[in-house]
Amino acid sequence: xxxxxxxxxxxxxxxxxxxxxxxxxxxxxxxxxxxxxxxxxxxxxxxxxxxxxxxxxxxxxxxxxxxxxxxxx
Amino acid sequence: xxxxxxxxxxxxxxxxxxxxxxxxxxxxxxxxxxxxxxxxxxxxxxxxxxxxxxxxxxxxxxxxxxxxxxxxxxxxxxxxxxxxxxxxxxxxxxxxxxxxxxxxxxxxxxxxxxxxxxxxxxxxxxxxxxxxxxxxxxxxxxxxxxxxxxxxxxxxxxxxxxxxxxxxxxxxxxxxxxxxxxxxxxxxxxxxxxxxxxxxxxxxxxxxxxxxxxxxxxxxxxxxxxxxxxxxxxxxxxxxxxxxxxxxxxxxxxxxxxxxxxxxxxxxxxxxxxxxxxxxxxxxxxxxxxxxxxxxxxxxxxxxxxxxxxxxxxxxxxxxxxxxxxxxxxxxxxxxxxxxxxxxxxxxxxxxxxxxxxxxxxxxxxxxxxxxxxxxxxxxxxxxxxxxxxxxxxxxxxxxxxxxxxxxxxxxxxxxxxxxx
Numbered sequence: 001x002x003x004x005x006x007x008x009x010x011x012x013x014x015x016x017x018x019x020x021x022x023x024x025x026x027x028x029x030x031x032x033x034x035x036x037x038x039x040x041x042x043x044x045x046x047x048x049x050x051x052x053x054x055x056x057x058x059x060x061x062x063x064x065x066x067x068x069x070x071x072x073x
Numbered sequence: 074x075x076x077x078x079x080x081x082x083x084x085x086x087x088x089x090x091x092x093x094x095x096x097x098x099x100x101x102x103x104x105x106x107x108x109x110x111x112x113x114x115x116x117x118x119x120x121x122x123x124x125x126x127x128x129x130x131x132x133x134x135x136x137x138x139x140x141x142x143x144x145x146x147x148x149x150x151x152x153x154x155x156x157x158x159x160x161x162x163x164x165x166x167x168x169x170x171x172x173x174x175x176x177x178x179x180x181x182x183x184x185x186x187x188x189x190x191x192x193x194x195x196x197x198x199x200x201x202x203x204x205x206x207x208x209x210x211x212x213x214x215x216x217x218x219x220x221x222x223x224x225x226x227x228x229x230x231x232x233x234x235x236x237x238x239x240x241x242x243x244x245x246x247x248x249x250x251x252x253x254x255x256x257x258x259x260x261x262x263x264x265x266x267x268x269x270x271x272x273x274x275x276x277x278x279x280x281x282x283x284x285x286x287x288x289x290x291x292x293x294x295x296x297x298x299x300x301x302x303x304x305x306x307x308x309x310x311x312x313x314x315x316x317x318x319x320x321x322x323x324x325x326x327x328x329x330x331x332x333x334x335x336x337x338x339x340x341x342x343x344x345x346x347x348x349x350x351x352x353x354x355x356x357x358x359x360x361x362x363x364x365x366x367x368x369x370x371x372x373x374x375x376x377x378x379x380x381x382x383x384x385x386x387x388x389x390x391x392x393x394x395x396x397x398x399x400x401x402x403x404x405x406x407x408x409x410x411x412x413x414x415x416x417x418x419x420x421x422x423x424x425x426x427x428x429x430x431x432x433x434x435x436x437x438x439x440x441x442x443x444x445x446x447x448x449x450x451x452x453x454x455x456x457x458x459x460x461x462x463x464x465x466x467x468x469x470x471x472x473x474x475x476x477x478x479x480x481x482x483x484x485x486x487x488x489x490x491x492x493x494x
Contacts, residue, residue, distance in 0.1 A: 022239075022296060023240060029300075032300070036387060043133070045115070047131070048489060051151075052119065056430060057436065058408065059350075063352055064291070065291060
């Protein structure tokens with residue numbers, strides 16, 4: 001577990017230092033600013049999906065917190 | 074004409090005020106406090122072949138309190154009815170089971186998957202969150218949620234922070250959530266591995282309710298790659314302790330040579346679960362269309378590992394209209410304690426469950442969504458088809474069980490509507 005966390009931390013640092021060269025200037029955000037380009041553009045739809053798959057599979061979460069659990073059958 | 078001119082003037086004045094306030098860095102608090110609520114509503118109709126049917130209306134509202142402070146509220150109602158597999162295997166003779174209440178029984182025909190058809194529930198969930206900046210580059214979100222069913226109660230709270238850096242091209246986030254569940258099964262909490270007894274007699278029950286607590290941590294990095302692409306990576310860790318057993322699920326106990334059912338016992342799962350996940354998502358803007366790709370790898374100390382691949386293609390049709398095909402692929406390995414059945418006379422394992430959701434299986438979802446605007450309000454409809462397939466003839470099947478379908482496929486249709494106003 002500890003070695004995994006160290007590896008995860010190191011990859012984050014590597015990612016961040018690498019990321020300093022990535023990205024756009026504020027005036028280049030025309031496409032990224034579109035609502036459809038949001039990471040979660042339809043929260044109701046993703047909540048439905050989370051709820052359905054939570055109750056039909058042994059996996060849940062990952063994208064965000066599930067929230068408001070259920071005793072799903 | 075005069076009126077029109079006046080309106081136009083007013084609109085221009087408003088726009089100018091906003092522009093100058095923004096330029097001067099003045100807050101829009103007073104203006105925002107009068108901002109109207111924005112609503113987003115949806116309805117889901119979910120239907121499994123021969124099993125569960127559900128209707129789930131949702132409404133969310135958010136209000137701008139100025140300075141990027143938002144209040145979000147959500148109400149979900151979930152109406153469920155239908156039948157759910159009880160965990161017993163089908164066999165070549167009719168089978169009679171006692172209902173969870175202990176007050177009645179139901180009989181399943183020979184060679185049919187045992188389904189408990191008393192499944193009926195209404196879930197109501199309410200949640201709220203408050204988002205606000207905590208500095209130039211730091212944002213916080215604090216939430217609480219409440220969910221109730223006739224046999225289940227869940228209370229939760231969460232907090233998360235997001236830190237922007239590299240000209241807001243990189244966002245680091247960290248969150249924690251806490252959940253406390255109370256399970257109050259119909260008829261009480263069954264004694265683990267106790268035999269099912271006929272309706273009307275004293276049922277093997279340990280208590281009237283039990284509890285479970287969950288703590289989740291989620292760390293993420295969101296990175297703008299270029300003008301067209303943004304990416305996110307999350308690492309999640311979840312620990313839960315307490316009651317994880319499904320009180321309504323049983324296992325068939327079968328004869329070691331003939332495979333004939335000799336008994337039914339209540340299932341029993343571990344009293345803790347530690348889960349971890351890695352999630353990656355990418356959004357790419359083509360000339361007009363948008364690709365959304367994600368992958369999740371999840372593993373836990375129950376022996377479950379899963380892969381989830383999800384892809385959508387938002388095909389822009391112009392004039393705010395779009396078509397969005399969707400594919401989702403899911404594959405999981407079985408939990409260590411998953412058993413299709415138990416063998417009569419063999420030593421009992423520490424834990425066992427025949428819940429098909431803990432088996433090894435593959436799920437495929439195919440969907441299509443159509444989105445448009447009606448009088449300026451976003452509206453969409455989505456139709457999806459889900460199928461789950463597992464090993465219907467596992468190698469451990471004995472005698473008469475070799476002729477049975479030991480993993481009946483699940484097929485479900487989902488229809489969703491969404492409207493913002």
